[in-house]
Amino acid sequence: MNWTDERVEKLKKLWSEGLSASQIAAQLGGVSRNAVIGKVHRLNLPGRAKAGGTQTAARPKRPAPATPRPSNFAARPVAARPVARPADNTLPKEEIDVDFEMQAETLPVPANGNSVVVPMSRRLELTQLTERTCKWPIGDPLNDDFHFCGNESPDNSPYCTYHQRLAYQPSAERRRMR
């Protein structure tokens, strides 16, 4: 991917708005967060404020790589991000970020004795999702409380074990459950 004027402009804008490098990389697409950080430095954009200078202590030089870096790396499959966003993508962080993270969500227990418990979600924002977080959407995307399950999903599955079963219902199980 090329750093066109447009992309650089967007980078500057998002960086100044305080988005993290990975968030910016996700919005730009086709670049890693490292690329974003590297570009930020090259552009001499101001870094993030360090309160009290805790972080930037003199860093020892990087030791020489013991093993030469492999120059042949497979092109990484860019994760599809098909989830649509409201046109207004401004996030009122200040208001909704003060969340109730470990809120347990339960459904009414059916009278049949098989209790159906929906595991608590981590209430993640779209930008927080990783390869290992459940991408089961919860709520109305047009609503402010929309979020993703975010629990750990095994291996490369897009969903956690619970939502995996909801997503891919085997016919046998679907029948059993009616």
Added chain:
DNA sequence: CCCTGATTCGC
């Protein structure tokens, strides 16, 4: 483990 930004240096 997840994440964050900072730095180096081969390309």
Added chain:
DNA sequence: GCGAATCAGG
């Protein structure tokens, strides 16, 4: 100039 690898920290 670019950005993966690495470091350092939360």
